[in-house]
Amino acid sequence: MESRPRSRSKMNPPIILLLLFFLLFSILLSVMIGSVRLPFDLTGKILLSHLPFFHIEPAWTQAQETIVWQLRLPRVCLALLVGAMLSSAGVSFQGILRNPLADPYILGISVGAAFGAAASILFFSHTAYMGHFLSRFSLPLFSFLGGLLSLAFVLTLAKHEGQHDRETLILAGVVVQSLIGAFLSFMIAVSGQQMQEIVFWMMGSLANRSWSDVALLVPYFIIGILYLLLQARDLNIISLGERAAMHLGMNVEKKKVGILVMGSLLTSAAVSVVGIIGFVGLIVPHLVRLVVGPDHRVLLPVSTLVGAIFLLWSDTLARTLLASREIPIGVITAFVGAPFFAYLLKRGLRRG
Amino acid sequence: MSEFSIWKVCHHFGDFPVLQDISFEIEKGDIFGIIGPNGSGKSTLIRAMSGLFTPQSGEILLQGRSLSQFSKKELARCIAVLEQEGPTPLPFTVEQIVAMGRYPWLRPLAGLGEHDHQMIENVLKTLKLWEMRHQKVNILSGGQRQLVSLARAMVQEPQILILDEPTTYLDIGHQILVMEHVRHYHLENNLTIIMVLHDLNLAGQYCQKLLLLDQGKVKTWGTREDVLEEHTLAQVYKTDLIKIKHPTLGVPQFLLTSR
Numbered sequence: 001m002e003s004r005p006r007s008r009s010k011m012n013p014p015i016i017l018l019l020l021f022f023l024l025f026s027i028l029l030s031v032m033i034g035s036v037r038l039p040f041d042l043t044g045k046i047l048l049s050h051l052p053f054f055h056i057e058p059a060w061t062q063a064q065e066t067i068v069w070q071l072r073l074p075r076v077c078l079a080l081l082v083g084a085m086l087s088s089a090g091v092s093f094q095g096i097l098r099n100p101l102a103d104p105y106i107l108g109i110s111v112g113a114a115f116g117a118a119a120s121i122l123f124f125s126h127t128a129y130m131g132h133f134l135s136r137f138s139l140p141l142f143s144f145l146g147g148l149l150s151l152a153f154v155l156t157l158a159k160h161e162g163q164h165d166r167e168t169l170i171l172a173g174v175v176v177q178s179l180i181g182a183f184l185s186f187m188i189a190v191s192g193q194q195m196q197e198i199v200f201w202m203m204g205s206l207a208n209r210s211w212s213d214v215a216l217l218v219p220y221f222i223i224g225i226l227y228l229l230l231q232a233r234d235l236n237i238i239s240l241g242e243r244a245a246m247h248l249g250m251n252v253e254k255k256k257v258g259i260l261v262m263g264s265l266l267t268s269a270a271v272s273v274v275g276i277i278g279f280v281g282l283i284v285p286h287l288v289r290l291v292v293g294p295d296h297r298v299l300l301p302v303s304t305l306v307g308a309i310f311l312l313w314s315d316t317l318a319r320t321l322l323a324s325r326e327i328p329i330g331v332i333t334a335f336v337g338a339p340f341f342a343y344l345l346k347r348g349l350r351r352g
Numbered sequence: 353m354s355e356f357s358i359w360k361v362c363h364h365f366g367d368f369p370v371l372q373d374i375s376f377e378i379e380k381g382d383i384f385g386i387i388g389p390n391g392s393g394k395s396t397l398i399r400a401m402s403g404l405f406t407p408q409s410g411e412i413l414l415q416g417r418s419l420s421q422f423s424k425k426e427l428a429r430c431i432a433v434l435e436q437e438g439p440t441p442l443p444f445t446v447e448q449i450v451a452m453g454r455y456p457w458l459r460p461l462a463g464l465g466e467h468d469h470q471m472i473e474n475v476l477k478t479l480k481l482w483e484m485r486h487q488k489v490n491i492l493s494g495g496q497r498q499l500v501s502l503a504r505a506m507v508q509e510p511q512i513l514i515l516d517e518p519t520t521y522l523d524i525g526h527q528i529l530v531m532e533h534v535r536h537y538h539l540e541n542n543l544t545i546i547m548v549l550h551d552l553n554l555a556g557q558y559c560q561k562l563l564l565l566d567q568g569k570v571k572t573w574g575t576r577e578d579v580l581e582e583h584t585l586a587q588v589y590k591t592d593l594i595k596i597k598h599p600t601l602g603v604p605q606f607l608l609t610s611r
Contacts, residue, residue: 239440240440240449243404247431248453249424294442294443
């Protein structure tokens with residue numbers, strides 16, 4: 001029996017193993033770096049001591065333990081989760097809408113979420129000292145609901161004779177974004193002293209987050225990624241064109257809405273915890289596609305990993321580049337992402 | 353029993369009637385051509401016949417059953433459709449694109465089995481695409497891409513193959529190449545082939561039966577000798593043409609005359 005060509009799927013495991021290895025290495029490195037620099041072996045030991053089956057005698061201070069386990073690691077995990085969620089959502093949006101500018105925010109989720117967050121900040125920070133306590137829980141909830149509300153708005157607006165045309169979806173996204181954006185601007189204008197808080201939230205940040213924030217995202221991450229991975233082959237079929245997919249027996253409308261809703265759930269969940277972080281969901285899928293090709297069975301898992309690593313390093317830079325204060329993470333993702341993207345674009349164009 | 357029975361089908365886009373009272377039949381094993389000027393409703397008709405939408409009135413029976421009773425998957429196992437242009441020029445390999453034709457036969461999440469791989473290999477070899485199976489379709493020419501599409505339709509193992517203007521963007525060499533492959537495929541599998549054609553000469557050479565559409569209505573349908581009639585065609589296409597007999601094949605052919 002001659003060996004059958006199995007296209008790219010053969011080179012799939014090595015790439016993923018390599019990325020997983022780099023991911024672990026990045027976690028270790030990122031936990032070491034910070035205002036208090038920790039030695040490599042100590043960091044490794046503290047991390048390992050928390051895993052089952054490893055019994056390491058603590059030879060470190062309580063402060064070091066706290067820095068690693070309570071301050072840095074949750075933030076590292078959060079960066080990984082958010083990066084993975086945004087770039088896998090980006091892959092699915094680009095796959096369904098087949099538009100190079102598609103990113104997780106294209107259906108208005110970001111503005112909806114910002115609107116929800118602003119509403120939460122305005123309503124709850126007034127209520128005396130209970131305010132901060134309340135807004136800690138209400139803010140993620142409100143922005144999550146805001147994101148989903150704007151998605152529902154876009155889907156309803158774009159529906160015509162039971163179908164969602166992809167160009168109409170994008171235009172509906174623009175309409176909803178400008179409308180909610182106007183409301184948002186109005187709210188910021190009348191907000192007074194909370195203005196800074198709202199604007200800061202909109203820039204996105206992973207500072208001062210804890211394990212509870214990580215725990216909040218894990219279920220969305222698992223359900224969302226699993227669902228999307230199971231759709232990888234169907235996303236390939238859809239990239240042939242919607243009509244071709246219908247001729248192959250796919251219920252394209254159902255599949256399209258299902259994938260868009262799941263991508264939006266991932267995005268809304270991520271945004272509700274860390275605010276709006278741009279560029280990850282746009283450039284990571286493009287970058288990975290240029291390297292591994294259009295097959296979603298490879299593109300999706302690789303983008304998920306690359307997105308996680310990319311955001312982890314962006315956040316590490318954001319918190320360490322300036323000694324005195326943090327840089328908004330969106331600034332880093334754009335600074336790193338845009339030139340790299342420009343380079344890939346040029347290279348891709350020259351190759352024709 | 354006819355393979356396809358179309359009975360009094362009507363459809364409107366807004367106020368505009370695209371299909372009006374269309375009735376005809378296609379027998380199993382026919383090569384059936386649909387001709388007519390631009391905007392006569394050819395594409396709309398085959399979209400209705402391939403189940404992309406349900407016409408507002410009338411009935412389409414496929415193998416004696418109403419088309420709307422078929423599930424999407426059932427329909428895809430019965431009908432394959434080749435569109436005007438080849439596959440979207442994405443950097444998928446030829447083999448990856450062709451393998452997608454097995455989609456209606458795969459169980460959810462199951463990969464390609466031995467039979468699927470054998471099928472794909474046979475089709476690729478028949479269409480002489482085997483050597484270029486690892487090439488990306490975005491660097492292929494339009495003619496080669498159309499062959500890739502044909503291969504994808506063939507691995508779908510259809511009982512009916514619908515081709516929507518398969519030769520529109522091709523040079524004459526590739527036009528004949530695609531049509532000859534279709535004819536061989538027809539001979540070997542005795543399936544039903546339905547094609548929309550712009551080129552009356554190709555229609556005359558390859559189709560045993562024809563349907564002539566004009567402004568959403570059936571002008572005539574029947575054998576090629578009946579339908580390829582000078583005066584009717586001149587009237588429908590609003591241009592003068594001269595009918596001749598093909599010197600070697602003996603089928604009706606047409607010359608265009610400038611005014």
